[in-house]
Amino acid sequence: MNEKQLEIIHHAEKLFVKSGFDGTSIRDIAKEANVNIAMISYYFGSKEKLLEAIFTYKIDLFYAKMEAGNIFTDADSALQTLEKYIKHFIKTMNINPGLFQFLSIEGGIKKRLMVSPTFLKFKEYNFVLLKKVLEKGFNNGSFFYNDPILISATINGTFLNFQMNQVFLRQQLNITSSEEYNNYIENHLSNHIFKTIKVLLLNEE
Amino acid sequence: MNEKQLEIIHHAEKLFVKSGFDGTSIRDIAKEANVNIAMISYYFGSKEKLLEAIFTYKIDLFYAKMEAGNIFTDADSALQTLEKYIKHFIKTMNINPGLFQFLSIEGGIKKRLMVSPTFLKFKEYNFVLLKKVLEKGFNNGSFFYNDPILISATINGTFLNFQMNQVFLRQQLNITSSEEYNNYIENHLSNHIFKTIKVLLLNEE
DNA sequence: GTTTAAATTAAACGATTGTTTAATTTTGCA
DNA sequence: TGCAAAATTAAACAATCGTTTAATTTAAAC
Numbered sequence: 525m526n527e528k529q530l531e532i533i534h535h536a537e538k539l540f541v542k543s544g545f546d547g548t549s550i551r552d553i554a555k556e557a558n559v560n561i562a563m564i565s566y567y568f569g570s571k572e573k574l575l576e577a578i579f580t581y582k583i584d585l586f587y588a589k590m591e592a593g594n595i596f597t598d599a600d601s602a603l604q605t606l607e608k609y610i611k612h613f614i615k616t617m618n619i620n621p622g623l624f625q626f627l628s629i630e631g632g633i634k635k636r637l638m639v640s641p642t643f644l645k646f647k648e649y650n651f652v653l654l655k656k657v658l659e660k661g662f663n664n665g666s667f668f669y670n671d672p673i674l675i676s677a678t679i680n681g682t683f684l685n686f687q688m689n690q691v692f693l694r695q696q697l698n699i700t701s702s703e704e705y706n707n708y709i710e711n712h713l714s715n716h717i718f719k720t721i722k723v724l725l726l727n728e729e
Numbered sequence: 730m731n732e733k734q735l736e737i738i739h740h741a742e743k744l745f746v747k748s749g750f751d752g753t754s755i756r757d758i759a760k761e762a763n764v765n766i767a768m769i770s771y772y773f774g775s776k777e778k779l780l781e782a783i784f785t786y787k788i789d790l791f792y793a794k795m796e797a798g799n800i801f802t803d804a805d806s807a808l809q810t811l812e813k814y815i816k817h818f819i820k821t822m823n824i825n826p827g828l829f830q831f832l833s834i835e836g837g838i839k840k841r842l843m844v845s846p847t848f849l850k851f852k853e854y855n856f857v858l859l860k861k862v863l864e865k866g867f868n869n870g871s872f873f874y875n876d877p878i879l880i881s882a883t884i885n886g887t888f889l890n891f892q893m894n895q896v897f898l899r900q901q902l903n904i905t906s907s908e909e910y911n912n913y914i915e916n917h918l919s920n921h922i923f924k925t926i927k928v929l930l931l932n933e934e
Numbered sequence: 935g936t937t938t939a940a941a942t943t944a945a946a947c948g949a950t951t952g953t954t955t956a957a958t959t960t961t962g963c964a
Numbered sequence: 965t966g967c968a969a970a971a972t973t974a975a976a977c978a979a980t981c982g983t984t985t986a987a988t989t990t991a992a993a994c
Contacts, residue, residue, distance in 0.1 A: 550953085551951085561973095562974090632894065633748065644897060647897045673898065681883070681888070681889055682879075683886070695849075755982060756982095765941095766943095766982090
């Protein structure tokens with residue numbers, strides 16, 4: 525991918541996050557990326573193909589960053605691995621603030637199932653990874669709540685809530701800058717999610 | 730509101746949930762609701778005003794249903810009130826499956842801040858209600874995790890995740906019908922969310 | 935039964951949509 | 965330098981968008 529294509533992807537993503545796929549026009553993107561309207565069809569084929577290209581590009585970057593995290597270390601306890609996973613996941617996802625929200629919305633739109641395969645694979649990847657993270661704890665008997673589906677729903681959902689609810693939450697938290705908000709997510713929210721899952725897993729009853 | 734207006738609202742909501750606001754045309758709505766295109770402008774003024782009307786209509790219904798729940802009973806413990814709240818919230822919200830997702834997406838779209846006041850009030854309402862639910866437990870010293878913002882993020886987020894992730898989750902859970910899925914949400918998911926918040930609140934460390 | 939207002943319709947409005955065309959410029963290689 | 969391929973452009977394409985118009989039908993009030 526050349527520089528111009530990356531420029532298009534970058535600005536298209538920004539606009540898609542802000543206004544949604546259907547709420548963003550090719551001309552909006554062309555203007556923002558400072559390219560001719562025809563260049564988008566020229567490089568990507570169509571608006572939908574551009575969406576797909578953004579999906580695969582961003583998701584591949586995510587995969588690479590996640591692998592680079594080296595979450596699994598034999599010396600770590602199951603709980604330590606879980607903490608590493610949650611914090612690394614949020615940090616990695618938060619490199620592009622709003623991306624997770626965008627992926628979730630557009631990947632979930634029922635009328636646009638065309639992009640879903642890439643997104644389903646992405647969800648599958650995260651789910652399999654989480655199951656692997658939880659495995660050790662279940663096997664050695666230190667984790668008691670064996671339901672990866674509900675656990676992943678809570679991790680992803682809580683994080684997603686902080687992206688979709690930004691206006692309200694920033695108001696409540698009295699946070700004015702985006703940087704401060706992202707810091708809150710990577711620190712306080714990370715800790716909250718980890719603690720929540722931790723007490724859930726360790727509770728014996 | 731007369732019968733025809735309700736018909737428009739009903740079908741517009743259905744289509745908005747499926748395809749998003751920008752992904753749904755006035756003609757789509759008119760066709761589905763079996764009315765002339767001009768009737769929408771005639772009754773609601775514009776497409777955006779229709780969106781606003783759906784917001785207020787559905788949210789007002791939600792308020793009424795929530796109040797009818799009579800969550801607060803002096804005889805109940807703080808934990809029992811919390812359980813009632815979570816289960817009643819999900820049951821009420823799930824009367825219109827996908828509505829919470831739709832409200833979250835369209836109410837959060839940054840370029841459409843015009844509808845936000847209604848939605849911000851709705852969030853405020855839910856937040857204040859949850860704070861009231863948690864109050865007793867904090868006051869009598871039985872709850873130890875005093876952070877309503879993060880707690881509400883986990884409750885709402887986990888529930889939202891089950892709406893946005895429907896395709897993937899139904900595949901994982903091997904659920905084929907929508908009814909079965911909604912039952913799962915109102916039973917298993919409700920229990921999961923309650924248990925998660927419960928152990929989080931009761932943990933002393 | 936007549937009158938007045940409300941409801942409903944088909945048609946047209948200009949603006950915007952995603953995409954394509956055909957012409958021109960730039961680039962990289964022989 | 966000359967040439968073929970790639971990149972870039974402005975313009976036009978038909979389709980669709982939300983909205984309005986003006987004419988007609990239906991309903992309600994007197």
